[in-house]
Amino acid sequence: MTEIVIPPGAALWAGALILPLLRRRVRAAAFVFFSLASLALVFALPDGARCDVRFLDQTLILCRADALSRLFGIIFAFIAAAGGLYALHLRDTGQQCAALLYAGGALGAVYAGDFFTFFVCWEAMAAASTFLVWAARNREARRAGFRYLLYHLFGGGLLLLGIFFLGAQNGGGLEISAFAPGSSAAAWLILLGVAVNAAVVPLHTWLPDAYPRATVTGAVFLSAFTTKAAVYALARMFPGWDVLIWAGVAMTLYGVVYAVLSDDIRGILAYHIVSQVGFMVAGVGLGTEMGLNGATAHAFSHILYKALLFMAAGLVLHTTGRRNLSELGGLGKRQPAALILYMIAAFSISGVPFFNGFISKSITVSAAGEAGRQAAALLMLLASVGTFLSVGLKLPVFTWFSRDRGLKPERAPWNMYLAMGVTAAVCILHGIKPGLLYRWLPYAADYHPYSRVHLSETVQLLVLTLAAFWMCRRLLEPHAGTVLDFDWFFRRPAAFFRFLFVDTTGRFFDGTARASLAAVRGLAALSRNPYPAPARGGVEAGYAQDRHRPSTRTLVSIILAVFSVLAALALLAVR
Amino acid sequence: MTIVRTILRAALATALAGLVFLSLAFQIFHPPGESRHVSWWESIPGFFALFGFIGCLALIALALGLGRAFLRKNARYYDDD
CATH class of the missing domain: 1.20.5 (Single alpha-helices involved in coiled-coils or other helix-helix interfaces)
Structure with a gap:
């Protein structure tokens, strides 16, 4: 009997089609149902399951299940459900459909067995996620959404070019497999395309630009899918590429430095996505079993705690209407539950023992140490210090403590707290029972994070970071403003380029159109009646028969003149 | 209180x-222990305490220094274009 294999993303894409047909008030609940259905499909797929489809002269592998795709499948489907629960109060069908398409694209990409399917899912993610930014429906979001889309179209273009090269190189074969380090131009192009989505510095600016401007609920989905689907792609295609180690380490530090300067709470979290994805990119670059386990485990943990962080920040934005640290403060007494749930995520991202980030980050840093990359390991530890500084200390201190600005937050919907509670519970569960995560990792894991040596080191690192923060807390007072990033290189000269290529070209075309129209009008009038033009220095539109018709003697004179000239020419020709 | x-x-x-x-x-x-893969810094007692403290101060100094030097601009920096 042939086993039917259904790609898990299909449940979410089917949901996006069905959702608008349902009654308005059940759509939000249906969103959670479709997400849970995709989670069930993930668990139903055994290792090695495939779904091949003939398309033109290609065999498309719509679904190919193994340990790596299952790990990402589980967490993508779970976070889609948790995000759906968080957005249960939402009555915005466009946003719900976009989120389902987005999550379906991410699941499709991690199960795709060929580059064509992968590319289609990849671009579906880019298009759908843009709507989650635009759904905020304000000028800032519209502009940031366009920049986001342009970046992803650029990345998609590189990816497609790489796929064309690969197809030409392999005689049309497009099955996804790991590339040998530095193997071909096709591999480099695909790597660059994936690097855009992984927010590798300096191709990262779409992330801190767009995520803080997305909707409260949309940002939760955004934080989970795009960068982690890219981490999956890197782990699948580029394990052991040395360049990724240093690209990853640079990301870890770049993100934490910018987070210190950011004022927007979701901006701080966005820069910490860059930083945390850096750990995963470096883990993939190591290419060892432990490195890849660390990268994938950290992606799994990161999706959970980062979604929880965005949920808590979104709750603050939803209830107060304020998004900047410089406008917040003193919310702790009025939102104690939000504070506690936020701190669970903050402790997780900071690598505090008994929270999931402690496990996954430790595996990655230890993998670097064991691979003999001591400098990389040390720099990643420094980035961990920066993470605790910004997300674990600065953000909560200036949002929930510090100066009480007398804010009176609205009551948040119960479903927001429930979604945060469920996500927080999983963060703690994986922190105290790492084995639950280990069994889903791509390679057998034998790592013991709770050794006394490791606990001692972590305690020292975190407590002394706290001490340094306490000493410098006045210096870290938030300031409103813009922090320049690599997007300066295209945003600042944008006005000049707009003048050169848009305004100047537009003026040229307008001028040409006006001149052509004037010429046509003049010629039309002239052909109707050419007499008044030389006489009056202008063209007269009306034609008066008595006034303008030439006299008979004039016509006879012209005819005689023409015949005389023709006769003279004929005589000359005969001679 | x-x-x-x-x-x-x-x-x-x-x-x-x-x-x-x-x-x-x-x-x-x-x-x-000898059996464990140990980096040189793990053998120094208190290294992580110093690293956390100095590292944190260095990150703050670096970020604020860069911010003051050229990264921090007013809120309407790009909107003025």
């Missing part, structure tokens, strides 16, 4: 300092 807060703050600081001293004592009396 202020007294309660002061007492809580002092208790927390003491507990954290106690944890650091305990970890330091552990590192001094139980150096990392």
Whole structure:
């Protein structure tokens, strides 16, 4: 009997089609149902399951299940459900459909067995996620959404070019497999395309630009899918590429430095996505079993705690209407539950023992140490210090403590707290029972994070970071403003380029159109009646028969003149 | 209320300092074993405490220095274009 294999993303894409047909008030609940259905499909797929489809002269592998795709499948489907629960109060069908398409694209990409399917899912993610930014429906979001889309179209273009090269190189074969380090131009192009989505510095600016401007609920989905689907792609295609180690380490530090300067709470979290994805990119670059386990485990943990962080920040934005640290403060007494749930995520991202980030980050840093990359390991530890500084200390201190600005937050919907509670519970569960995560990792894991040596080191690192923060807390007072990033290189000269290529070209075309129209009008009038033009220095539109018709003697004179000239020419020709 | 807060703050600081001293004592009396893969810094007792403290100050100095030098601009920097 042939086993039917259904790609898990299909449940979410089917949901996006069905959702608008349902009654308005059940759509939000249906969103959670479709997400849970995709989670069930993930668990139903055994290792090695495939779904091949003939398309033109290609065999498309719509679904190919193994340990790596299952790990990402589980967490993508779970976070889609948790995000759906968080957005249960939402009555915005466009946003719900976009989120389902987005999550379906991410699941499709991690199960795709060929580059064509992968590319289609990849671009579906880019298009759908843009709507989650635009759904905020304000000028800032519209502009940031366009920049986001342009970046992803650029990345998609590189990816497609790489796929064309690969197809030409392999005689049309497009099955996804790991590339040998530095193997071909096709591999480099695909790597660059994936690097855009992984927010590798300096191709990262779409992330801190767009995520803080997305909707409260949309940002939760955004934080989970795009960068982690890219981490999956890197782990699948580029394990052991040395360049990724240093690209990853640079990301870890770049993100934490910018987070210190950011004022927007979701901006701080966005820069910490860059930083945390850096750990995963470096883990993939190591290419060892432990490195890849660390990268994938950290992606799994990161999706959970980062979604929880965005949920808590979104709750603050939803209830107060304020998004900047410089406008917040003193919310702790009025939102104690939000504070506690936020701190669970903050402790997780900071690598505090008994929270999931402690496990996954430790595996990655230890993998670097064991691979003999001591400098990389040390720099990643420094980035961990920066993470605790910004997300674990600065953000909560200036949002929930510090100066009480007398804010009176609205009551948040119960479903927001429930979604945060469920996500927080999983963060703690994986922190105290790492084995639950280990069994889903791509390679057998034998790592013991709770050794006394490791606990001692972590305690020292975190407590002394706290001490340094306490000493410098006045210096870290938030300031409103813009922090320049690599997007300066295209945003600042944008006005000049707009003048050169848009305004100047537009003026040229307008001028040409006006001149052509004037010429046509003049010629039309002239052909109707050419007499008044030389006489009056202008063209007269009306034609008066008595006034303008030439006299008979004039016509006879012209005819005689023409015949005389023709006769003279004929005589000359005969001679 | 202020007294309660002061007492809580002092208790927390003491507990954290106690944890650091305990970890330091552990590192001094139980150096990392030969069998474990050890980086050079893991053999130095208190290295992580120093690294956390100095690293944090260095990151703050670097970020604020870059911010003051050229990264920080007013909120309408791009909107003025």
